[in-house]
Amino acid sequence: MSALGMKAPLTRSSSKRNGLQGVNTSLREELEGLKEMCCSQNRTIDELRDTLLQRATVTHHEHYALVRRCEKLKEEIERCQTRGGDSVNKAHELEKQAIQQQLLALRADGEETNTLLLKTRADVAECENTSAHWKQSLISPERPKHFLRRNSLAAKKKLQYATGAKQGGRASHRKLQ
Structure with missing residues (x-):
């Protein structure tokens, strides 16, 4: 076979290789973008964890309501003690109910x-x-380009959705449910 006859297949192979290298480069860039999004997501998780750990277990309004309720219960206990008998048991029951309500509120928050x-x-x-998955896709560049792009778009949407849900906080979380 002549050198001219070998040149055409060699040119086609080189073009095909160059095209695959371009796709591979593009996919590597997308992978880097996804890695950055994952890092951002991890930072968001850390920030949420820190916020949740530093947050007061009961809001000031709830605390004030509980303090007020305790004061009323103490007054009720004093009145019941002056009456004696079953009234003391009733006061203890009321105090027990108030504590149970507080525990239920804390449990729901947790x-x-x-x-x-x-x-x-x-x-x-x-x-x-x-x-x-993207790393694996980069290893085998023979996969069709449209298949890889479709998976890329799906992954980006999922990450954007996850990032949006975390940044929105509890309100977004409740809307999603």
């Missing part, structure tokens, strides 16, 4: 915080899975 953290962890795991 459960909401836990749910938010679990959802955030799931979003980060999904982000990491997507990143791993």
Whole structure:
């Protein structure tokens, strides 16, 4: 075979290789963008965790309401003690109910915080899975370009959704449910 006959297949192979290298470069850039989004998501999680750990367990309004309720219960106890008998038991029961209400409020707050953290962890795991998928896609450049782009768009939407839900805080979390 002549040198001229070998030149055409060599040119086609070089063009195909150059095209695949371009796609590979583009995918690497997208992967870097996804990695940055994952890092941002991790920072958001850390900020949320810090905020939740520093947050008071009961708001000032709730605290004031509980203090006021305790004062009323103490007054009721004093009145009951002057009456004696079953009234003392009633006062103890009222005090017990007030404490149970406070515990229920604290439990609900803790459960909401836990749910938010679990959802955030799931979003980060999904982000990491997507990143791993992209790394695998970069290893095998023979995959069709449209398939990779479709997966890229889906991953970006999921990350944007997850990032938006975390930045929106509890209000966004409640809307999503």
